[in-house]
Amino acid sequence: MYICGVGRTKFGKLELELPEIMTEAVTKALIDAKLRLKDIDAIFISNNLAGLNQGQLHLNSLLATILKIDIPIFRLESTCASGGATFYNSLFSLSKFKNILVLGVEKMTGLASDLLSTNIGTTSDLNLDQEQGFIFPVGAAMIIERYEKRFGNVMDDLALISLKNHENGNLNEYAHFYGKEVTLEKIKGSRTIVGKLRLYDCSPVSDGAVALVVSKQKRDRRSIKIQACEMATGPISLSLNPRTSMPAVKTACKRALSSAGMKILDMDLIEIHDGYTIIELITMEDLGLCKPGQAGKLIREGKTKLNGKIPINTDGGLKANGHPIGATGLAQIYEIVTQLRGEAGKRQVNAKTGLAHNIGGMVGSCVVSIFKRD
Ligand code: COA
Numbered sequence: 001m002y003i004c005g006v007g008r009t010k011f012g013k014l015e016l017e018l019p020e021i022m023t024e025a026v027t028k029a030l031i032d033a034k035l036r037l038k039d040i041d042a043i044f045i046s047n048n049l050a051g052l053n054q055g056q057l058h059l060n061s062l063l064a065t066i067l068k069i070d071i072p073i074f075r076l077e078s079t080c081a082s083g084g085a086t087f088y089n090s091l092f093s094l095s096k097f098k099n100i101l102v103l104g105v106e107k108m109t110g111l112a113s114d115l116l117s118t119n120i121g122t123t124s125d126l127n128l129d130q131e132q133g134f135i136f137p138v139g140a141a142m143i144i145e146r147y148e149k150r151f152g153n154v155m156d157d158l159a160l161i162s163l164k165n166h167e168n169g170n171l172n173e174y175a176h177f178y179g180k181e182v183t184l185e186k187i188k189g190s191r192t193i194v195g196k197l198r199l200y201d202c203s204p205v206s207d208g209a210v211a212l213v214v215s216k217q218k219r220d221r222r223s224i225k226i227q228a229c230e231m232a233t234g235p236i237s238l239s240l241n242p243r244t245s246m247p248a249v250k251t252a253c254k255r256a257l258s259s260a261g262m263k264i265l266d267m268d269l270i271e272i273h274d275g276y277t278i279i280e281l282i283t284m285e286d287l288g289l290c291k292p293g294q295a296g297k298l299i300r301e302g303k304t305k306l307n308g309k310i311p312i313n314t315d316g317g318l319k320a321n322g323h324p325i326g327a328t329g330l331a332q333i334y335e336i337v338t339q340l341r342g343e344a345g346k347r348q349v350n351a352k353t354g355l356a357h358n359i360g361g362m363v364g365s366c367v368v369s370i371f372k373r374d
Helices: 018-033 059-067 082-095 113-121 136-151 155-169 184-188 247-260 277-286 295-300 325-341
Strands: 002-008 042-046 073-076 099-106 192-194 208-215 224-233 269-271 353-360 365-372
Touching: 002 018, 002 325, 018 059, 018 099, 018 208, 042 059, 042 082, 042 325, 059 073, 073 082, 082 099, 082 208, 082 224, 082 325, 082 353, 082 365, 099 325, 113 136, 136 192, 136 277, 155 184, 155 277, 155 295, 208 325, 224 247, 224 325, 247 277, 247 353, 247 365, 269 325, 277 295, 277 353, 325 353, 325 365
Parallel strands: 042 073, 042 099, 269 353
Antiparallel strands: 002 208, 002 224, 099 208, 224 365, 353 365
16 A cells, blocks of 8 residues: 555644635645556545534535545544544555545634633543543643653653754744744743643644555555555543553554564654654653653754754644644655655755654544555
């Protein structure tokens, strides 16, 4: 199975509504794949919030109306892991179909901040979390507290993660914060959101869409092989997870590496789901890049920068590329495909293999995918 075409919109505050955002990504992916809509056998849509934010469910039928098609279209939701979970499910359909399209979309801006936080928070446990006042920034602040109790001060390392991701995002013209100058001082001095969590430790609220054309056969030399795609689920509530580690991440990663017949250190680049900077840090440990408590050392040594041994989030990650929830998991794949094709311009790294880590909640679902240039 191969990714034969990719297309995306810019991420950020877009003056477009769901139909236009979806259409732009689909059109670009088809052009990139040199295919026409009539060549696509089925479409899989990833979306999390349209029901709550826009009052619009049944995006599959909405898309059929816009594109004037009648092929099977499905919509799947797994909170911030919607993209990865939709991609995972779509691959089974290639036993029947030749070319499919996977589309991720979200419109998040334009709502009052507290209403949006409540909407995003519905993806946590109703009784254990929501009714106790849990929202996601609170969860991230709790993980920072847990990590510091165990391993000591981490805030300077988190600032370095944020800086790296903003530097990378500044080389990605589609990124939410493309063109925004960000310094270490600005990050460290940014306003507190909750607990020790600063503004620059958070991913932003973004609109955007990404589409991928996935084919059963290799189409041309730009086609990128899907070496593995595995998923694991875990407890929905942070209070049920261990202190500074996410079992679903470890399991999904182990399954994907085993299915690919590879080791984590075989990866030339990694996209980590840095919804908050602390998540990038603990994920480096859960993926097995280093022992627990050691991720900060790799970050301080510059190992995860563009010119480092294991570049992480070359597109800017969720922090700077942006986080339109339903599109995010596919944006990670878009970046890996772009890098493996050698088409990443100023942020190009030397890569033959790449891994995408996409999570939902903290951490209720995790999808890990591995790609290879062959
Ligand atoms: N990082 C850096 N700057 C940010 C930012 C972020 N995460 N979020 C907003 N800003 C900037 C805006 O660009 C704007 O800058 P400007 O004044 O120069 O234009 C300014 O801060 C105010 O933006 P606003 O949208 O009013 O901020 P806010 O206080 O309403 O929202 C957060 C800030 C952190 C609460 C919001 O971005 C958020 O909720 N992020 C997390 C989203 C989430 O939970 N996603 C899923 C979890 S994985």
